[in-house]
Amino acid sequence: MEIFEIVTYFVLLLLVSTAVRVVTTSNVIHAAISLVFTLALTSVLFLLLSTEFVALVLVLVYIGAVIVLFLFGIMITRAPLGKNAELDNDKNKKLGAAIAGSIFFLFSYILVNGFDGEVIITSGSSTELLGEILLSRFVFPFELVSFVLLAALIGGITLARKDEALIDEDQV
């Protein structure tokens, strides 16, 4: 499995370099595009861990939809587009590095301690097993998810759309 390890470390190296680019670039659109690459490489990492479904979710939902919302969020507001020196100032850099570093060490500590050296060996894709469990043991939470999505949909529409009645009230 030496090739496997080489590929994994190569992907990890690329992942860290694109992630660093997300926070060091002074152009907010470039940060979003770098985030796309970071998520794509994370998806490759999940593929290497033989969790195809998580990789698929990352590509479909995060790269496909969440990044689109990010870009819309940047582009419809009056946020300064193009180069912006304020995005990359030294004062926030130290604070951000301290917070990111402490989160990294906390997560590492929890993960290393939580699994306690236990190695999980998977046998190929786990999507089939996931589907089986999702629609048998976890069928009730699965249906609840649709209600959560419905609530998010209605909430989003309520917040984002302009209410004709309210506009009329404002004018009166």
Next chain:
Amino acid sequence: MISYFQDYVTIGAVLGFGLFLVVLLLGVASVLRPNKPYAEKLQTYECGVDPVGTGWSQTYVRYYIFGLLFVIFDVEAVFIFPWAINLEKLGYFGLIEMFVFIFILLIGLIYAIRKDVLKWES
């Protein structure tokens, strides 16, 4: 496990060969073609009209709600995949559960249509 990685090695090989082909063809083209740039040639192409303003501009706010709807139904689509793989094994129970799942989100779509969110007003 080995067949799993073999599948992805195939995908990777196709991807790599595609990349190689692009690099090869563009490289050959850049060697062969004449290169005489001038100001008019280097202009951004905008359907034949001279470009106005900068490339960065504010987008219409109405696009956002379509993005929002897309995210919700994208998540719904993701939940359909594990069911679709086990279609035969789960049988009618799975089918009914999935119809309930889709129906609840369909209410959201009907809400969006009734609230005229999908209508394009200018």
